[in-house]
Amino acid sequence: MGFDDCYQLGNVVKTHGLRGEVVIFLDVDHPELYQEMESVLVDMNGKLVPFFIEYLQFNGDRAITAFEDIENIDDAKQLVGKNLFLPLKSLPELPDGGYYFHQLVDMDFYNGDQLLGKVTGVYEMPTNHLICVDHNGAEVLVPAEDQIVKEVDLSNKIIKAELPEGLLDIYLDNSES
Numbered sequence: 047m048g049f050d051d052c053y054q055l056g057n058v059v060k061t062h063g064l065r066g067e068v069v070i071f072l073d074v075d076h077p078e079l080y081q082e083m084e085s086v087l088v089d090m091n092g093k094l095v096p097f098f099i100e101y102l103q104f105n106g107d108r109a110i111t112a113f114e115d116i117e118n119i120d121d122a123k124q125l126v127g128k129n130l131f132l133p134l135k136s137l138p139e140l141p142d143g144g145y146y147f148h149q150l151v152d153m154d155f156y157n158g159d160q161l162l163g164k165v166t167g168v169y170e171m172p173t174n175h176l177i178c179v180d181h182n183g184a185e186v187l188v189p190a191e192d193q194i195v196k197e198v199d200l201s202n203k204i205i206k207a208e209l210p211e212g213l214l215d216i217y218l219d220n221s222e223s
Contacts, residue, residue, distance in 0.1 A: 047094060052087060052131040053148060055080070059108065060126055066116040068125055070109050077107045079138045087131040094131055145198055147175070153203045155179045155188070157214065162186065165205065177205070186217045 056072040072080060081104060087094040100112040116122055137146060147168035155162045155177070163181040168190065175190040188194060188207060197206040 047087070047133060049094065049131070052094065052133055053137065053146075055086060055130045055132050056107075057129045058088075058125045058127060061119050061122040062110050064119045065112075066118050066122045067110055067112050068116075068122050070111050070130060072107050072109065074107075076138070077104060077109070083132075087133075088125065089129040089131065143198075145200055149200055150177060150198070150205065153198075153205050155205045155207065157207055157209045162207075162209075162214070181214075181217065184217050186214065188213070 055074065056070055059069045059071050061067070062069050074080065081102060083099060083102065085096050085098045088097050097116075098114040100114055103110040113125075116125070134148075140146070147170070150165045150168055153165045155165050163179045163186070165177055166180050166185075167178045169176040169178060169187070176187040177190050177195070179186045179188060188209065194209060195205060195207045197204075199205070
């Protein structure tokens with residue numbers, strides 16, 4: 047299984063105690079959905095290596111974790127700073143109308159009835175998330191807010207939005223300079 051088949055769950059923050067436990071950070075919206083997780087894939091120098099979980103003790107978006115075959119602090123230190131992944135197929139199902147940001151990539155983005163371009167990514171910012179659209183070679187950043195993004199049609203790979211007046215002009219003026 048390669049990186050393209052996975053999503054980043056989080057990372058190992060630090061060791062915990064002397065028996066090989068680590069603290070992991072889960073960079074997800076609902077960490078509680080991962081309490082029954084049995085294994086993770088750890089990025090070990092560019093290769094995804096499976097690690098089986100003995101137990102998880104959650105505290106918000108962090109968990110004290112014991113992995114099989116990690117018996118002491120020296121073993122645990124080797125994992126600190128490593129990124130954790132899970133297969134895309136293991137993503138929890140979302141309620142109707144819900145979607146994951148990675149699903150938006152390569153979708154057609156419409157402003158009203160006009161095709162603006164293809165979604166190239168989503169930037170997760172502290173205040174609001176931004177959908178990145180390639181408009182004739184210019185990067186246009188659109189706030190991922192309900193007032194702007196009116197419809198996300200996953201099956202037809204279409205996003206319909208109503209951009210605030212002047213937003214597109216900002217990007218077009220800058221790209222022509």
